[in-house]
Amino acid sequence: MACFDPERREVVLRIVYDGPATAGKTANLRALHAAATSRALGGVVVPAETATGRTLYFDWLELLTGVVDTWPVRCQVLSVPGQLAFAERRFRLLREADAVVLVCDSTPAGGRPAKTAWTFLSSSLRALQITETPVLVQANKQDREGAVPVSELRALLGVREGVPVIPAAATAQEGVLETFLRALREARERVRGILRGGGTGALPQVTLTAEQLYRAMLSDEESGVEDPALAGVVETALDEVDRG
Numbered sequence: 001m002a003c004f005d006p007e008r009r010e011v012v013l014r015i016v017y018d019g020p021a022t023a024g025k026t027a028n029l030r031a032l033h034a035a036a037t038s039r040a041l042g043g044v045v046v047p048a049e050t051a052t053g054r055t056l057y058f059d060w061l062e063l064l065t066g067v068v069d070t071w072p073v074r075c076q077v078l079s080v081p082g083q084l085a086f087a088e089r090r091f092r093l094l095r096e097a098d099a100v101v102l103v104c105d106s107t108p109a110g111g112r113p114a115k116t117a118w119t120f121l122s123s124s125l126r127a128l129q130i131t132e133t134p135v136l137v138q139a140n141k142q143d144r145e146g147a148v149p150v151s152e153l154r155a156l157l158g159v160r161e162g163v164p165v166i167p168a169a170a171t172a173q174e175g176v177l178e179t180f181l182r183a184l185r186e187a188r189e190r191v192r193g194i195l196r197g198g199g200t201g202a203l204p205q206v207t208l209t210a211e212q213l214y215r216a217m218l219s220d221e222e223s224g225v226e227d228p229a230l231a232g233v234v235e236t237a238l239d240e241v242d243r244g
Contacts, residue, residue, distance in 0.1 A: 001014075001096060002014070002098050002187070002194065002203055003204045003205065004203040005074070005207045011071045011072070011073050011074070011195075011203070012076060013065075013073060013075045013076070013098045013187045013191060015075060015076070015100075015187055016079070016097035017029065017079040018121050019080075019082055019102050019104060019114070019117050019138075020105070020110070020113035021054065021083050023082060023103045023105045023113070023114070024105065024140040025055070025059070026046075026055060026059050026079055027140075027170035028101075028103060028138070028140075029079055030044055031176040032176055032177070033061055036177075039063045039065065040061065041064065041074070044060065044061050046059050046060075047211070048214070055079060055080070057086075057089055057214055057217055058078045058210075059079040061076075062074060063075045063077065068191055068192050069192060075184060075187075080093050084120070084237060087230065087233070087234045087237070088226060091128075094125070095130070098134075098187035098190060099133065099134040099183040099184070100134070101136050101138055101179055102114075102135065103138045104118075104153060105140060106140060106144075107141055107145075110141070114153070114156070114157060115157055115240060118137075118157040118159070119237050120233060120237040120240075123237065124233050127230070134190065136163065136164045136182055136186070137154070137157065138168050139153045139166065140168045140169065140170050140175075142174075142175070143169035143171075166182065
């Protein structure tokens, strides 16, 4: 959730890009960095990845993104590992999101993984009791042959009315900024309500760097303690896989 950094006097928001493996989450962060280099605090940070470049924990990008009321805003943009084998890591990152972007591969082959990812995300938000967290869907890879139209992808996932589904082609930097700015607007409005209710004192005053978050996730895994709600979420997602 949103935090306040008392040293830098900034509100810190976190937008999490969720979705299945190879849907284009990392491509979104890299394209976003290329489009907003002047606002970036460093490059895209990848604490750990496979030999083939698959994300193992998260990708991380920090951007300066204007103000909310009178407070400067720093946005932490993260992408999750897409494989269900890393469900616990995804679950943790979703728990702390101010807005979530579900990135889907909208080619015909991406339909079933997208449906499973939507099921995982929806189940996670319910289990974490944060169903008010804003969610957007990005229909990525619209430049590929046979890409499913946005309306068909919405129907396939069963996305409720009111949830934006945004067409994109991240590797061509199409739809990337639109997706991010809509998610940022949702996250900013959410924190604006908190600030008006109790000022910055209503926000946690602990912020983490990418390295600190990575170390904290490693420590959690070494402890062997798992959130009991996670088992039900994974079971629901695996049921969706079986139905496919």
